[in-house]
Amino acid sequence: MKGCTRFFILSIIMSFVNTLLEMLIPQIIRQFVDAVIGQAPFNVPPFVLSWLESLGGAAYFRSHMWLVALLIGSLALLVGIAFYATNQTNSIAAEKLHQNIREELFAHIQKLPFAWHMKNKTGDIIQRCTSDAERVRIFVAEQMVSVVRIVIMMGLSLFFMFSMDKRLALIAACSIPVIVGYSMFFHSRIGSSFEKCDQNEGILSTIAQENLTGVRVVRAFGREEFERKRFEKQNVYYTGLWVSLMRLMAIFWGIGDFISGLQIMLILVLGSIYCVNGSLSAGEFIAFLSYNSMLIWPVRQLGRVISEMSKAGISIDRIMYIMNSPVEEDKKDAVSEEETDRAFSGDIVFDHVSFGYDGSVPVLEDVSFTIPAGTTFGILGSTGSGKSTLMHLLDRLYDLPEENGKITIGGIDIRDMKVQDLRRRIGMVLQEPFLFSRTISENIGITDRNMSMEEIRNAAKIACVDDAITEFKNGYDTVVGERGVTLSGGQKQRAAIARMLTQKAPVMVFDDSLSAVDAETDAKIRHALSQSLGDSTVILISHRVTTLMQASCILVLDKGRIVEMGSHQDLLARMAYTARFTISSRVWRRKPVKELFNI
Ligand SMILES: Nc1ncnc2c1ncn2[C@@H]1O[C@H](COP(=O)(O)OP(=O)(O)O)[C@@H](O)[C@H]1O
Ligand SMILES: [Mg+2]
Numbered sequence: 001m002k003g004c005t006r007f008f009i010l011s012i013i014m015s016f017v018n019t020l021l022e023m024l025i026p027q028i029i030r031q032f033v034d035a036v037i038g039q040a041p042f043n044v045p046p047f048v049l050s051w052l053e054s055l056g057g058a059a060y061f062r063s064h065m066w067l068v069a070l071l072i073g074s075l076a077l078l079v080g081i082a083f084y085a086t087n088q089t090n091s092i093a094a095e096k097l098h099q100n101i102r103e104e105l106f107a108h109i110q111k112l113p114f115a116w117h118m119k120n121k122t123g124d125i126i127q128r129c130t131s132d133a134e135r136v137r138i139f140v141a142e143q144m145v146s147v148v149r150i151v152i153m154m155g156l157s158l159f160f161m162f163s164m165d166k167r168l169a170l171i172a173a174c175s176i177p178v179i180v181g182y183s184m185f186f187h188s189r190i191g192s193s194f195e196k197c198d199q200n201e202g203i204l205s206t207i208a209q210e211n212l213t214g215v216r217v218v219r220a221f222g223r224e225e226f227e228r229k230r231f232e233k234q235n236v237y238y239t240g241l242w243v244s245l246m247r248l249m250a251i252f253w254g255i256g257d258f259i260s261g262l263q264i265m266l267i268l269v270l271g272s273i274y275c276v277n278g279s280l281s282a283g284e285f286i287a288f289l290s291y292n293s294m295l296i297w298p299v300r301q302l303g304r305v306i307s308e309m310s311k312a313g314i315s316i317d318r319i320m321y322i323m324n325s326p327v328e329e330d331k332k333d334a335v336s337e338e339e340t341d342r343a344f345s346g347d348i349v350f351d352h353v354s355f356g357y358d359g360s361v362p363v364l365e366d367v368s369f370t371i372p373a374g375t376t377f378g379i380l381g382s383t384g385s386g387k388s389t390l391m392h393l394l395d396r397l398y399d400l401p402e403e404n405g406k407i408t409i410g411g412i413d414i415r416d417m418k419v420q421d422l423r424r425r426i427g428m429v430l431q432e433p434f435l436f437s438r439t440i441s442e443n444i445g446i447t448d449r450n451m452s453m454e455e456i457r458n459a460a461k462i463a464c465v466d467d468a469i470t471e472f473k474n475g476y477d478t479v480v481g482e483r484g485v486t487l488s489g490g491q492k493q494r495a496a497i498a499r500m501l502t503q504k505a506p507v508m509v510f511d512d513s514l515s516a517v518d519a520e521t522d523a524k525i526r527h528a529l530s531q532s533l534g535d536s537t538v539i540l541i542s543h544r545v546t547t548l549m550q551a552s553c554i555l556v557l558d559k560g561r562i563v564e565m566g567s568h569q570d571l572l573a574r575m576a577y578t579a580r581f582t583i584s585s586r587v588w589r590r591k592p593v594k595e596l597f598n599i
Helices: 004-039 046-055 057-063 065-111 114-119 120-162 166-213 215-220 223-277 282-323 335-345 387-394 419-424 440-444 451-462 466-470 491-499 519-534 568-578 585-590 594-597
Strands: 348-355 365-370 376-381 405-408 426-429 507-511 535-544 554-556 561-566
Touching: 004 057, 004 120, 004 282, 057 065, 065 120, 065 282, 120 166, 120 282, 120 387, 120 561, 166 215, 166 223, 166 282, 215 223, 223 426, 335 419, 348 387, 348 519, 365 387, 365 554, 365 561, 376 387, 387 507, 387 519, 387 535, 419 426, 426 491, 440 451, 440 491, 451 466, 451 519, 466 519, 491 507, 554 568, 561 568
Parallel strands: 376 535, 376 554, 426 507, 507 535
Antiparallel strands: 348 365, 348 405, 554 561
């Protein structure tokens, strides 16, 4: 709310001034008709009366009619200025609020744990950040000030009306609950129709979006006609919803006009009778009619405002769901960065680690192993065996519950480290790397904005992607297309490897990150990597054994359990001992160990 509260207060004050000035005009007309045109005395508070008398009373105004015109004209001008000021301050307040909501949501989402992001759908989060934030803005910009205005207007109109004629004022007052009730009833019905339209607009845009993002699949499978028909069907349905919503609106306004017409007619007829029999003056009657027409519109609006308020309430709840989700926080007694730094020269130990994502289905069961510092360690296992999960835990993308074992680096439990300190020291290349829609050099040098081109190219060379990049027309300045479509799967993986290499982390993880690279390039990259990794600890993860050949120790994982561990030779020897298969070195190189073990 920073920066917008004072604009809100200002807009409410200005709205008050605006309404008050507007309400004065019928009073001037009333006095003019009764005391200047007619012969009645001025019916105004004593201080105004003495001022009018000092000017020369009604007679003075009769000879200076232009003064009345000037008074009304200046009041109208002031009303206009106050209206402008209300709108201006109000829109500044609403836009600032909207900006704050967006800013705080974005900042909060950045700090939410990875597990939260996995649990919540991206589309839904985006909708909360856009449509819901927009609905709050609209409510604040359009409805909040009108609530103030409506309340002031109703209060003042009724005050003036009661002060002029109690009987007519009572009729006007009694019609308020009827009109508000009717309007609320209709608006709640219209509200649910609106929501249905919104949902179906969402479905329509999802179809369009999927067809744009999945254009290759649509073309490859010749689905154009099918997709067109699907879109057309949804489009027709969506149009129908709007037509029926508009019909509902037309009925609402029609009946609303009729009810308020009845009320105006009643007041007009009764007022005329009172006027004729002399219990109401002509000036009072004219002013009364003005107040009544001023009253009708806000009263009709009130029903709408109330139903909008409930919609805005739902949107606020949806936004607060994000804002109330707990962020990633370090322990209060977390170890210092220097200690973490020292710890990273030690071994990585998984100590009786068990884990399940939603608590019920175990993904890892009692896994214990040590990765000696500075070595290359291989993890082998089929898809779904829990390899990536091990790395999620190491990087604290998911926190390991206290009772499920522990992971230590250099003897320090990673839960005691600051999460940023930990992640900065673990470079990770994922199986499906994500590249931003920025230039290749920006993508590779993401860890440091001032990284030199030489450094970026060096990393790209080790990852065997430099040649491919220089062949692009714009070289390193090539902008990676939406979702990185201008790069092939293998090129993206290699760019991601280069990006990770620039991080110069003491621990580097390659999670199935060479799966889209051909065998020859795979070997070339491994060779280049082995030359440049220095004394970093390297964790190679793969379902392809060739990728792990240079690992000094290989751990074989199956369904979340360790089934084998040892050097490449150890594993071969053990398999030979079991004598279940005749394994030639050539086959071993080509086939995943899972197949060889028949597990
Ligand atoms: N975010 C997640 N939420 C729930 N289950 C998951 C999640 N990620 C992975 N899993 C499940 O955990 C198991 C192991 O997955 P993973 O560690 O990715 O295997 P691998 O990397 O060996 O292919 C799989 O059964 C998978 O379905
Ligand atoms: Mg994986």
